[in-house]
Amino acid sequence: MYRPVNLSEDIFYVGVNDRRTNLFENMWPLDRGVSYNSYVIADEKVAIVDTVEAGHFEKWIAKVRAILNGRPVDYLVVNHMEPDHSGAIRILTELYPEMKIVGNKKTVPMIEGYYGITGNFELVKEGDTIDLGKRKLTFYTVPMVHWPESMVCFEETNKILFSSDAFGSFGTLDGGIFDDELDFEHYIDEMRRYYSNIVGKYGNPVQKALQKLGGLDIKMVAPSHGPIYRENIGRMIDMYDKWSKYEGEEGVVVAYASMYGNTEEMAEVTARAITESGIKNVRVYDVSKTHPSYIISDIFKFKGLILGSPTYSNELHPNMEALALKLEHMGVTNHYFGVLGSFTWAGASVKKLREIGETLKWEEVAEAVEEKHALKEDKYEACWQLGVAMAEKLKAER
Numbered sequence: 001m002y003r004p005v006n007l008s009e010d011i012f013y014v015g016v017n018d019r020r021t022n023l024f025e026n027m028w029p030l031d032r033g034v035s036y037n038s039y040v041i042a043d044e045k046v047a048i049v050d051t052v053e054a055g056h057f058e059k060w061i062a063k064v065r066a067i068l069n070g071r072p073v074d075y076l077v078v079n080h081m082e083p084d085h086s087g088a089i090r091i092l093t094e095l096y097p098e099m100k101i102v103g104n105k106k107t108v109p110m111i112e113g114y115y116g117i118t119g120n121f122e123l124v125k126e127g128d129t130i131d132l133g134k135r136k137l138t139f140y141t142v143p144m145v146h147w148p149e150s151m152v153c154f155e156e157t158n159k160i161l162f163s164s165d166a167f168g169s170f171g172t173l174d175g176g177i178f179d180d181e182l183d184f185e186h187y188i189d190e191m192r193r194y195y196s197n198i199v200g201k202y203g204n205p206v207q208k209a210l211q212k213l214g215g216l217d218i219k220m221v222a223p224s225h226g227p228i229y230r231e232n233i234g235r236m237i238d239m240y241d242k243w244s245k246y247e248g249e250e251g252v253v254v255a256y257a258s259m260y261g262n263t264e265e266m267a268e269v270t271a272r273a274i275t276e277s278g279i280k281n282v283r284v285y286d287v288s289k290t291h292p293s294y295i296i297s298d299i300f301k302f303k304g305l306i307l308g309s310p311t312y313s314n315e316l317h318p319n320m321e322a323l324a325l326k327l328e329h330m331g332v333t334n335h336y337f338g339v340l341g342s343f344t345w346a347g348a349s350v351k352k353l354r355e356i357g358e359t360l361k362w363e364e365v366a367e368a369v370e371e372k373h374a375l376k377e378d379k380y381e382a383c384w385q386l387g388v389a390m391a392e393k394l395k396a397e398r
């Protein structure tokens, strides 16, 4: 009892939805769940493209078996070794001992290391193909999108790109699997949160991958998480292009830490000045309240960034430090920047935030504002002027 879901004749979606896991990679909240996408190509030869996270094996293999109706599996294509896609490899090799595992030279040691599998590999390199009968799969390596062994494959008859983690999204596939069957706009925020937090560090490799794949005549993009694209391919590639260049749109993220409300008050004043100066897209976040993945996602979306922190034991407030260091590790460049901070006896937070901004080559739009004790008239005015300066910078780009 299973109604197959086709991408085209002989190509099937066999992915599963996960609405139970709270944290992806035990870190990123999954308020809207996640899908582990997997595909079966049932040509003269049978190929499975990627598996699913091990805990979902039973649901997944039931779909695979229903489609194959007793046929053996000839190939398992391992585009990416992260366990949310490779988790079912070992058990699948036990079920289909003749099956060849398709991977590149960086995949093989990972399969050996994680799953103790030492044979039956079909090694592919850039541009190699495997012939399935009517259809062929051509392989392209996309190192660091998202791991060193990451690759994608292109099915030439229906022009489907199996893109692995590239173009993936958080969010389960609720009923539909294609972007034109679903409310695409509903997925964009989760797509950006997935991209920025999971792949966002690898802007350059993403740019290289976009150039490499740009020459293909792609009619459908089938990633390992989230919707399959056939209507919004151009739009999605544009978004990826911008995000991987860290090119934000008009708007400002004001993210602050605050124990007793002094830095928060500074942030409020600055945010008010930004909107009064004509910028509507302002997102103010308390870093102790909102998970950094949402804040980082908006930092990828918007060009303006204001960070505020009190001095805490001669350092940044720990929650702001976590966010700022994450941005530094990701190498998020290309932002207009402003700094706020409060202290009582010896300020350190403003200096530390400015150092991070310098490392990332952010353009500071006005002098940083550092207040001792509660916010007073002159620093209130300085916060306001910081907001005005940020708005003016953004408006100058219109």
Ligand SMILES: Cc1cc2nc3c(=O)[nH]c(=O)nc-3n(C[C@H](O)[C@H](O)[C@H](O)COP(=O)(O)O)c2cc1C
Pocket (backbone or CB within 6 Å): 257, 258, 259, 260, 261, 262, 263, 264, 309, 310, 311, 312, 313, 314, 315, 342, 343, 344, 345, 346, 347, 348, 373, 374
């Ligand atoms: C645990 C703790 C550590 C602090 N460490 C410092 C410090 O090293 N230097 C300093 O000048 N102020 C320090 N302060 C004082 C705060 O920076 C100051 O109260 C500031 O106004 C708090 O801003 P907020 O209201 O935004 O939390 C500390 C306060 C706390 C509670």
